Amino acid sequence: MSISSFEDRRLRVGRAPTGNSLTSLVAEQIPLNVKQRMVVEKVLSDALAWAEHPFDSSRRKQMLLCIMGEGGTGKSQVIKAIVTGMDLLHRKKEVILTAPTGAAADNIGGNTYHTSLGISIDRSRATSTTRSRIKRLWERKTIIIVDEVSMMDLTMLSMINNHCKMAKSLDRNSPEFFGGLPIVIFVGDFFQFSPVRGPALWRVPRLNKDEDEIGQLLWHQFTQVIILDEQMRQTEDLSFRDFLLRARSGSLTSNDLSLNSKAITSLADPQLEGAMTVVKRNSIRHMVNRIQMEKFARLRNQRIYIYSAIHTRTKSTGPGNIRLRADDLLQQPDQGATIPFPGLFLYSTGMPAVILTNICTALGQVNGAAGTAVGVVVDPSDYKGQGSTLASAILDLKDDPTIRGLDRHRKFCSTYVQLSRLRSSEGLHLLQRLDMKDLQFEPDPRLLSEIQRLQELEKQTMAAWEGDKRREVHNKSQADERPE
Numbered sequence: 001m002s003i004s005s006f007e008d009r010r011l012r013v014g015r016a017p018t019g020n021s022l023t024s025l026v027a028e029q030i031p032l033n034v035k036q037r038m039v040v041e042k043v044l045s046d047a048l049a050w051a052e053h054p055f056d057s058s059r060r061k062q063m064l065l066c067i068m069g070e071g072g073t074g075k076s077q078v079i080k081a082i083v084t085g086m087d088l089l090h091r092k093k094e095v096i097l098t099a100p101t102g103a104a105a106d107n108i109g110g111n112t113y114h115t116s117l118g119i120s121i122d123r124s125r126a127t128s129t130t131r132s133r134i135k136r137l138w139e140r141k142t143i144i145i146v147d148e149v150s151m152m153d154l155t156m157l158s159m160i161n162n163h164c165k166m167a168k169s170l171d172r173n174s175p176e177f178f179g180g181l182p183i184v185i186f187v188g189d190f191f192q193f194s195p196v197r198g199p200a201l202w203r204v205p206r207l208n209k210d211e212d213e214i215g216q217l218l219w220h221q222f223t224q225v226i227i228l229d230e231q232m233r234q235t236e237d238l239s240f241r242d243f244l245l246r247a248r249s250g251s252l253t254s255n256d257l258s259l260n261s262k263a264i265t266s267l268a269d270p271q272l273e274g275a276m277t278v279v280k281r282n283s284i285r286h287m288v289n290r291i292q293m294e295k296f297a298r299l300r301n302q303r304i305y306i307y308s309a310i311h312t313r314t315k316s317t318g319p320g321n322i323r324l325r326a327d328d329l330l331q332q333p334d335q336g337a338t339i340p341f342p343g344l345f346l347y348s349t350g351m352p353a354v355i356l357t358n359i360c361t362a363l364g365q366v367n368g369a370a371g372t373a374v375g376v377v378v379d380p381s382d383y384k385g386q387g388s389t390l391a392s393a394i395l396d397l398k399d400d401p402t403i404r405g406l407d408r409h410r411k412f413c414s415t416y417v418q419l420s421r422l423r424s425s426e427g428l429h430l431l432q433r434l435d436m437k438d439l440q441f442e443p444d445p446r447l448l449s450e451i452q453r454l455q456e457l458e459k460q461t462m463a464a465w466e467g468d469k470r471r472e473v474h475n476k477s478q479a480d481e482r483p484e
């Protein structure tokens with residue numbers, strides 16, 4: 001898309017755009033299917049309706065909208081389209097895009113909600129400097145979009161609500177939700193990763209945790225729901241799409257073990273060039289990284305430089321002054337928190353890499369961002385894959401019962417998220433052969449009842465939106481007929 005074509009569309013917005021006319025202009029740049037279009041049109045027509053008085057709650061209804069949909073149904077596409085529509089109106093600055101992790105935020109060109117709202121990682125109170133920075137940032141904001149809400153916990157939702165009030169200079173006890181922002185949009189898929197800390201939005205609050213209770217109360221205010229259901233990622237490979245649907249409903253059968261034909265025999269296979277490897281354990285990551293690094297350097301006739309490195313993200317349990325030879329270190333599996341000695345950093349010029357910490361969110365240097373020549377070759381954890389689309393990948397779907405803290409639901413999510421990144425089965429490769437027990441994880445039954453509740457809300461939302469649209473068309477035609 002050239003700038004001039006965007007400017008040309010801007011000129012075509014005219015003096016009195018409607019949600020419909022604006023969405024048509026957006027769709028020239030960002031294709032939208034029927035449901036995607038319906039959502040974009042509704043959001044843009046609301047934004048047009050209260051443009052002059054966004055914070056006067058007596059003249060507009062607050063929209064608390066939840067956009068759900070399985071991986072690849074085009075949720076990120078809807079986010080892009082809303083932002084583009086606001087950009088056409090010269091109102092892009094009113095939109096704030098956030099997500100629970102740096103990688104997820106980077107995927108939509110936003111920031112983590114921690115950064116955007118001044119929520120510290122330990123969830124302590126914001127300092128006065130942070131408060132003034134946030135207030136400045138939020139001065140003109142009217143729309144917040146939070147992506148990947150499956151990773152948000154109930155307490156965090158309550159905190160986001162409080163911090164939005166602070167950002168909009170409202171009292172903590174104000175009854176306004178989310179600082180009275182006219183539009184709050186949550187986007188995600190609960191079949192993908194759950195929060196690391198507290199209960200997901202669909203789970204029951206923890207006992208004696210008031211913040212969880214408030215979080216649940218807030219979640220239940222999201223009564224406008226749209227569930228995108230047209231698969232836009234796996235459009236070319238229908239049998240892979242069916243396989244994914246079985247994976248999503250936890251109904252894979254022994255026939256699906258035919259997947260084992262995708263098991264790789266060697267990471268050095270030339271047809272795996274460019275395929276990302278997604279693994280669950282650091283020890284496997286370490287091994288894969290070394291093999292890929294050697295392959296990379298050999299192909300380019302380059303040296304590999306080996307640096308001893310400190311694991312800044314883990315607590316070293318052993319003495320820090322052990323002297324080890326590089327050869328000894330190379331034999332050590334990198335087991336995360338239990339390693340008693342420094343780690344190793346292998347470097348070869350131009351190697352593909354993934355950043356493991358948030359360095360500068362404004363520049364997209366966030367945990368999970370991919371680049372070249374600054375790290376090691378594989379994606380080190382399945383959490384970082386969420387939100388991306390891959391043409392080719394080597395997946396580690398083998399269940400590892402020794403990984404602690406992962407319940408069956410999380411294992412189910414891990415398998416589904418890894419598989420659903422791919423466009424087709426052609427690009428799918430397995431790191432290890434599977435047994436039936438590796439495929440037998442199911443979604444939590446409580447999630448299934450939440451999905452039913454959301455489906456019911458979707459029916460009501462669609463009926464209400466259709467009514468609104470009929471009224472809008474009727475009012476417009478009456479206004480057009482009225483003499484000047």
Ligand SMILES: Nc1ncnc2c1ncn2[C@@H]1O[C@H](COP(=O)(O)OP(=O)(O)OP(=O)(O)O)[C@@H](O)[C@H]1O
Nearest residue numbers: 031032033071072073074075076077232233387389
């Ligand atoms: N209406 C559309 N027409 C053509 N392609 C589309 C459309 N909507 C989405 N896509 C493409 O389909 C793929 C998946 O879309 P997107 O990433 O928006 O899905 P998602 O629901 O956000 O997925 P996930 O939950 O995995 O993050 C992308 O490559 C996107 O460009």
